[in-house]
Amino acid sequence: MYDYDSHDRRLVNERVAQFRDQTRRYLAGELSEDEFRPLRLMNGLYIQRHAPMLRVSIPYGLLSSSQLRMLASIARRYDRGYGHFTTRQNIQFNWPALERVPDILADLAQVDMHAMQTSGNCIRNVTSDHLAGIAPDEIEDPRPYCELIRQWATLHPEFSYLPRKFKIAVSGARRDRAATQVHDIGLQLVRNEQGELGMQVLVGGGLGRTPIIGEVIRDFLPVRHLLSYLEAILRVYNLLGRRDNKYKARIKILVRAMGKEQFAARVEREWSSLRDRPELTLAQDDIEHMKRFFRPATRAETVNSAPLDAALAADPGFARWYRHNTVEHRQPGYRAVFVSLKAPGVPPGDMTAEQMEHVADLSDAYSGGELRVSHTQNLLLADVRTDHLERLWRELRASGLATPNIGTLTDMICCPGLDFCALANAGSIDVAQAINQEFDDLDYLYDLGELRVNMSGCMNACGHHHMAHIGILGVDKKGQEFYQLTLGGSSANDAAVGDRLGPAVPKQDVSAAMRTLIETFVELREGEEGFLDTYRRVGLEPFKERLYATTD
Amino acid sequence: MQQLIRNRELVEADRWRLVADEESLPGTGDLILPLDRYLEERAASDDRGSGRRGLLVDGTVPAEDIAPLLPELDLVAIRFPSFADGRGYSLARQLRLNHRYTGELRAVGNVLRDQLAYMERVGFDSYLLEEGRDPRDALQAFREFSGYYQNAPLEQLPRIQRRARRKAA
């Protein structure tokens, strides 16, 4: 992973000192609430329902074991002993005291971490594929480009007071695991006919109140122009994006209003004055230099497959975990291992300090001391020898991190909802738990195949409910918690926004409604067909009929 | 009284004066005129009086619209209606980089300490602080960081590239 040098460190330390002074001036009354708000947001600090919430940046989801240990230590010393991993590969602490946030940031700086630009109307943490560098279907490792973008965007003088937040995702594989089509800018690494590396550029995707799939404005951008082209897009957005209504301020609304062609033309015009600027042009050296940080770990050339085969034959529990919680690695003899943060009874994405420390040790022992956060709110040990898998499984199981449910209905994405979030209409964690209890038969879940269920506590859609096969959105009906269901969304290559099923259902009926939808699917599916395929074949009606017939 | 910072120093006596919309045009002195007024006066007469001329615009004005005026201007003031409205940053950069404007570039309006360093880095060199703000405190803003990732106006290359090339050399 990227290694800080003295300049990177100094910048982070200076940012801590700056924020410490800003906090002091706020507490002394020298900065008004309104003046402090954007400053604290740009450093990841929200004021939540019960206490401030601090969101710490995990650049494109990559984390070292010592960083994870520091997160554990922060959870223990400043919070209530746990942290919450988010859909944008970051971590949130829900209970820090405002006055102590500068100290937390200073501790983070010790392990080259920060909270810069994890919130606010600026360029946010860039996200990527959690299988970057190991996926068999990869065209090119996206992480060097993510780091280049991270540095370019950090404290960018021109783009720190944008109309609204701005999210960039980069995918380097054939299968899009970074949801590039629902980001303000989505970048897909591609090769042209001459074999040169470039990017397909999408703009204007996004979730929230108005979910929109991004549009391609450039089929092939040579990688050397990456930064100048981003700068051109951001400038057009900064100048023309709406600032009069925060619900219409995202770039997707601008792209829609201008039309894709017009928007693209405007970007090209702006780009013409930027594209040859030497400071925005990446030389091959710059890229090679960055790539060196992401070279694969030294791996064994051959791994004896006998221990794995024996363990698979001997222990059905292990075999089940292997099948569902590990994925193919580019190098034979290795697997990538999901650390499931979706155990029954635990809020999705939550992890205790003890679990973090245990997993940090496991990553040192089995996976080169590195970890990744997936946008499905699980962790990943990306480089595990297959002859170590059984031992690793036992260790994970001892910490409650081996629930073999990755990719199943209970591997739900879920925002913090009413329990923590000041904006929430309805609870999400308790509903996730109710669903988890309703579907506690693993074999039944496996038969259903891959099923993505996402839940958000309000229209802001932090839980990406629109992009789920089954989405659940908390709404408020006269002070009561209700839930709107959507079907047929996807954030993969076949991206689609889910369709609204019908009237929202009351809280106590959500898990029964889920049961009805799943039963309907089971009746309608042909053979091993997946939920999305069935849905696309039969449409909304059969689901609607069944659900509302039973609840009427 | 509003305090002015120019080139990271407090300016005690600023010679520039902003002419209000209804005010009749003084014959002498360095005057800053709002865009409409500037165009009006310019159309009416070639006589610029004895003083220098400055222009006041909002961040919403397209850079191309004022580009033809730049050669005759010694100052451009960009107004920030709210410190959170970042359009002025892009306009400043367009004027400096695309249109090679080299005169004074002044930030006016809701100009606060915590944005000054960002403003400097897009090409502003003077800042009219909002009423009642401590200018000495504001001057600290320029010293908070000793370097950035993006290139500063006088650097050839940003840090990403300087480092790579140093290593490669």
Ligand code: SF4
């Ligand atoms: S979706 Fe709504 S309730 Fe959930 S975290 Fe986001 S803002 Fe809060």
